Amino acid sequence: MEALENDRFLRALLREPVDVTPVWMMRQAGRYLPEYRATRARAGSFMDLCKSPELACEVTLQPLERFPLDAAILFSDILTIPDAMGLGLYFAEGEGPRFEHPVRSAADIDRLGVPDPEQELKYVMDAVRTIRHELHGRVPLIGFSGSPWTLSTYMVEGGSSKEYSNVKGMLFERPDLMHKLLDTLARSVTGYLNAQIAAGAQAVMIFDTWGGILTPRDYREFSLRYMEQIVAGLTREADGRRVPVVLFTKGGGGWLEAMADTGCDALGVDWTLDLADARRRVGDRVALQGNMDPTVLYASPERIRQEVVTILESYGKGSGHVFNLGHGIHQHVDPEHAAAFIEAVHELSAPWHQ
Amino acid sequence: MEALENDRFLRALLREPVDVTPVWMMRQAGRYLPEYRATRARAGSFMDLCKSPELACEVTLQPLERFPLDAAILFSDILTIPDAMGLGLYFAEGEGPRFEHPVRSAADIDRLGVPDPEQELKYVMDAVRTIRHELHGRVPLIGFSGSPWTLSTYMVEGGSSKEYSNVKGMLFERPDLMHKLLDTLARSVTGYLNAQIAAGAQAVMIFDTWGGILTPRDYREFSLRYMEQIVAGLTREADGRRVPVVLFTKGGGGWLEAMADTGCDALGVDWTLDLADARRRVGDRVALQGNMDPTVLYASPERIRQEVVTILESYGKGSGHVFNLGHGIHQHVDPEHAAAFIEAVHELSAPWHQ
Numbered sequence: 001m002e003a004l005e006n007d008r009f010l011r012a013l014l015r016e017p018v019d020v021t022p023v024w025m026m027r028q029a030g031r032y033l034p035e036y037r038a039t040r041a042r043a044g045s046f047m048d049l050c051k052s053p054e055l056a057c058e059v060t061l062q063p064l065e066r067f068p069l070d071a072a073i074l075f076s077d078i079l080t081i082p083d084a085m086g087l088g089l090y091f092a093e094g095e096g097p098r099f100e101h102p103v104r105s106a107a108d109i110d111r112l113g114v115p116d117p118e119q120e121l122k123y124v125m126d127a128v129r130t131i132r133h134e135l136h137g138r139v140p141l142i143g144f145s146g147s148p149w150t151l152s153t154y155m156v157e158g159g160s161s162k163e164y165s166n167v168k169g170m171l172f173e174r175p176d177l178m179h180k181l182l183d184t185l186a187r188s189v190t191g192y193l194n195a196q197i198a199a200g201a202q203a204v205m206i207f208d209t210w211g212g213i214l215t216p217r218d219y220r221e222f223s224l225r226y227m228e229q230i231v232a233g234l235t236r237e238a239d240g241r242r243v244p245v246v247l248f249t250k251g252g253g254g255w256l257e258a259m260a261d262t263g264c265d266a267l268g269v270d271w272t273l274d275l276a277d278a279r280r281r282v283g284d285r286v287a288l289q290g291n292m293d294p295t296v297l298y299a300s301p302e303r304i305r306q307e308v309v310t311i312l313e314s315y316g317k318g319s320g321h322v323f324n325l326g327h328g329i330h331q332h333v334d335p336e337h338a339a340a341f342i343e344a345v346h347e348l349s350a351p352w353h354q
Numbered sequence: 355m356e357a358l359e360n361d362r363f364l365r366a367l368l369r370e371p372v373d374v375t376p377v378w379m380m381r382q383a384g385r386y387l388p389e390y391r392a393t394r395a396r397a398g399s400f401m402d403l404c405k406s407p408e409l410a411c412e413v414t415l416q417p418l419e420r421f422p423l424d425a426a427i428l429f430s431d432i433l434t435i436p437d438a439m440g441l442g443l444y445f446a447e448g449e450g451p452r453f454e455h456p457v458r459s460a461a462d463i464d465r466l467g468v469p470d471p472e473q474e475l476k477y478v479m480d481a482v483r484t485i486r487h488e489l490h491g492r493v494p495l496i497g498f499s500g501s502p503w504t505l506s507t508y509m510v511e512g513g514s515s516k517e518y519s520n521v522k523g524m525l526f527e528r529p530d531l532m533h534k535l536l537d538t539l540a541r542s543v544t545g546y547l548n549a550q551i552a553a554g555a556q557a558v559m560i561f562d563t564w565g566g567i568l569t570p571r572d573y574r575e576f577s578l579r580y581m582e583q584i585v586a587g588l589t590r591e592a593d594g595r596r597v598p599v600v601l602f603t604k605g606g607g608g609w610l611e612a613m614a615d616t617g618c619d620a621l622g623v624d625w626t627l628d629l630a631d632a633r634r635r636v637g638d639r640v641a642l643q644g645n646m647d648p649t650v651l652y653a654s655p656e657r658i659r660q661e662v663v664t665i666l667e668s669y670g671k672g673s674g675h676v677f678n679l680g681h682g683i684h685q686h687v688d689p690e691h692a693a694a695f696i697e698a699v700h701e702l703s704a705p706w707h708q
Contacts (some may be wrong), residue, residue: 100443165652172661215625215647216663253608254626271569272608293569298519299526307526310571330517347562 009071010203013244013287015320021312022070023342026294027328028063029075031323033335035062050077051247053126060131062192063156064139067342070322071139071203074131074196076124076224078146078207080095081188082155084120094161104166106174109181114188117195124192125199132200143201147184147194147208147249148230148320149223153176154250164213171222178222186226190233197235197243203266205246206230212251219255222353228262246289250327253278260285270326275314289322292341297325297333301340308344317352358654360493363425364557367598367641368618369674375666376705377696378496378545381682383419383429387689389416400445401437401502404430407480414485418492420689421696424491424676425557426485430478432500435542438474438511439466449513456512458520460528463535468542469550472548478546479553484613486554497555500545501603502539502584503577506532518567525576532576540580544587551589551597559600559622560584566605574610580615600643604681608631624680629668642669643676646695650673651679651687655694662698671706 004010008020030036039059043049050056060075079097083089083304088100096337103109115121132141154160156167169176193204211223227247247259248268256278259267266287269278276287306321315321323345329338358364368514384390393413396421397403404410413430433451436445442454449618457463469475486495508514508523525532565577581601590597600614602622610632613621623632632642648660662677669675677699683692 095650127537163649165649165684168647168649169652172650172657178486202703210628251605251626272566272605277570293522295517295519296526298523303526330519332519334390 004202004226005142006070008264009322010140010241010244012052012202012319012322013246014242015284015287015318017282018319018353019350020346020353021315021321021323023323023345024069025063025325025329025338025341026073027337028067028069029059029123030329031331032329032338033066034332035064035272043293047077047083048081049296051077051123051132051189053123056127057130057134061134064135067291067339068346069139069342071142072135072144073132074124074128074144074201076127076144078144078150078209080121080124081115081145081152081192082151084115087155087189092159097154098159099155102166103155104170104180106177109177109184112181112184114191114198115182117192121192125195128196128199128201140202140205141200143193143196143204144205144207145189147206147211147223148182148189149211149214150207150209151185151189152181153210153213155181163209170332171218175221175321177339182222182226182285183229186229190230193230194233194235198239201243202238202241203244203246204234205248208247208249211249213320216255219249219252220258223249224255224262226263227259227264240297244287248289256281266322268324272326275311275321276316279315280345284320287320287322288326291326294325294327294330294333297337297341299337301337301344304337304341305344305348308341308348311350312345312349315352319353323349358494358556360424360490360680363676364494364595364598366673366676367557367600367643369638369641369672372673372707373704374700374707375573375677377677377699378423378425378427379679379692379695380427381681382421382423382427382692383413384683385685386683386687386692387416387420394494401431401443401567404434405477407484410481411484414447415488416479417692418489420621421693422700423493423497425496425698426489427496427559428478428482428485428498428555430481430498432479432498432504432563434475435469435499435539435546438469441509451504451508453509453511456520457506457509458524460531463531463538466535466538467602468538468545471479471565475546478665479649480554482550482553485522489626495554496557497547498559498561499543501565501577502536502563502580503542503568504562505539505543506535506568507564518564525572529575533689536576536580536656537583540583544584547584548587548589551592555597556592556595557598557600558588559602562601562603562606565579565603568611571615573603573606574612577603578609578612578616581613581618595599598641602643610635619674621677622687626680629665629675630670631667635691638674641674641676643678645680648679648684648687649680650664651683651691651695653691655691658695659698659702660690662695662702666699666703666706673707677703 008018244265246266260282269290271293362372479665598619600620607627614636624646
């Protein structure tokens with residue numbers, strides 16, 4: 001493997017000195033880019049796009065052609081694992097993800113196997129290999145997965161949900177079943193992320209999109225515990241470098257301390273926290289990734305710069321911060337505004353690293 | 355006015371001794387009750403129901419006929435104020451609230467007047483008077499309003515929203531306009547709540563449903579500040595008793611300390627916080643209202659009792675806790691489960707008050 005031209009993303013995740021604050025954007029390969037929409041139209045369905053390593057590579061690289069981003073992130077979906085388990089993932093027009101066979105009973109859970117990443121999920125590993133090759137060492141490649149709890153919400157509800165009554169019903173009434181399902185998922189995610197690392201991912205991120213709908217007790221027991229299990233089972237070195245792990249629980253601002261104790265390297269934080277507070281709370285245990293409100297990208301470039309200044313000031317001096325949005329970039333954002341954002345981070349962060 | 359038969363709700367909000375922990379449920383007059391659905395069908399539209407003092411009284415009292423609740427809450431909608439400002443509130447089938455005339459420009463904001471509660475909102479005051487009379491002093495009556503920020507989100511977006519791009523656009527680009535709108539709303543809410551108190555409300559609650567979508571800085575500047583302005587302007591005594599004020603910011607768990615410093619008497623808290631932590635953080639400044647996940651009501655009565663035990667233990671000994679759900683009761687809950695919940699709170703809380 002060739003040496004990285006730009007490794008400031010990996011360095012910041014490990015709290016090593018950097019020249020400027022690295023930046024990438026959640027969902028940076030997405031619908032706000034006309035070239036993405038063109039590839040998506042050629043691909044057919046969203047899952048067709050995910051399942052074609054060549055097209056997944058193409059859209060992964062698109063934002064890097066436009067912007068001096070400090071990392072690439074695998075283009076894929078968090079629901080590839082349940083799909084590989086045979087639940088029949090599909091996307092109903094304008095309705096989000098759905099499963100043909102939701103998981104509701106002990107028998108449904110018993111039936112679930114741990115997918116072999118190089119068999120049922122080979123298309124993801126092929127995408128990782130293709131992207132890593134095509135990056136030619138420009139920037140690191142991030143692999144990712146949904147958290148076990150988050151995957152279980154979709155699997156038990158059969159798709160997106162407002163009340164989560166089925167999955168919480170299982171959690172409240174049959175915690176034994178819930179734990180069995182989450183353990184199967186944790187083992188699946190561990191194998192999946194390790195395979196991504198073997199295929200070339202240089203950092204991995206676990207998205208716990210729905211951890212924030214739980215009580216603190218249930219979060220620890222049903223979400224955090226399984227992320228900790230995954231972190232403990234991950235390959236932490238590849239090509240002679242540490243592979244950093246980032247955990248992100250949306251709405252998990254109250255639990256940063258516990259998240260920082262899982263053995264991960266960094267935490268994603270949304271915009272409902274001040275980075276200064278977050279940094280004080282996690283100390284030097286982990287780096288922080290975030291946390292601009294993605295809606296700011298609808299504002300003028302001048303206003304975007306002002307928000308970047310505020311967030312840089314809030315984090316303060318030194319390494320350990322990866323600039324990002326607190327959630328995925330919105331689809332109607334003008335790409336020129338994303339460009340202004342990324343430029344502002346690089347330009348305005350230099351003094352904080354002197 | 356007759357003396358209250360049961361005043362433990364008011365006493366707990368003021369952290370005065372009680373025999374058992376008082377309990378009520380957000381949205382306790384609602385679709386989970388067949389008798390509510392029957393009245394709603396007779397009324398016509400949802401707003402017809404809100405605008406009929408007799409029918410609003412009927413549905414307000416329905417849950418009290420079934421359950422030994424410790425408070426009644428006015429049946430109304432948080433969007434009555436913008437409707438009274440002439441924005442033309444309507445409910446599109448299955449789509450939530452909409453306004454015919456959203457507020458988007460300086461001219462739109464200049465045009466907004468502060469409604470006279472006994473004129474444009476007389477139907478609300480008539481409902482308060484009718485309910486108060488029909489309660490015959492059984493339990494206290496809670497009045498309420500949306501917070502200025504929350505009302506502004508609906509007014510600027512023209513209804514519910516996912517991204518809040520219009521209202522955040524105004525906040526980012528034209529904070530001067532945003533402040534003007536919020537000040538008009540704060541004055542309107544103050545007059546509206548004072549009129550409810552004059553009409554018979556014995557406690558008031560401000561629902562800041564969308565404060566949690568802001569950064570901590572913006573929350574303080576655009577939401578909390580205006581709630582503080584309202585609290586400072588409220589009549590705090592009626593019938594020789596203090597009228598407690600409760601603030602509730604959904605997802606506002608990170609900001610309890612600041613909320614407790616507004617001069618309010620109590621804070622509503624959702625289930626993403628442990629009450630023990632919340633109590634430690636606010637000290638003896640305010641009481642706490644909450645915080646069971648409403649989804650627990652889908653579980654068995656036995657499991658509901660178990661959750662009640664956990665929450666009572668978390669709050670611990672002494673007064674200052676009003677038991678409630680962390681959000682409105684879901685529409686498919688079995689009323690028998692709500693009964694089991696309320697019974698459990700009264701029965702199991704007694705030892706904590708000895």
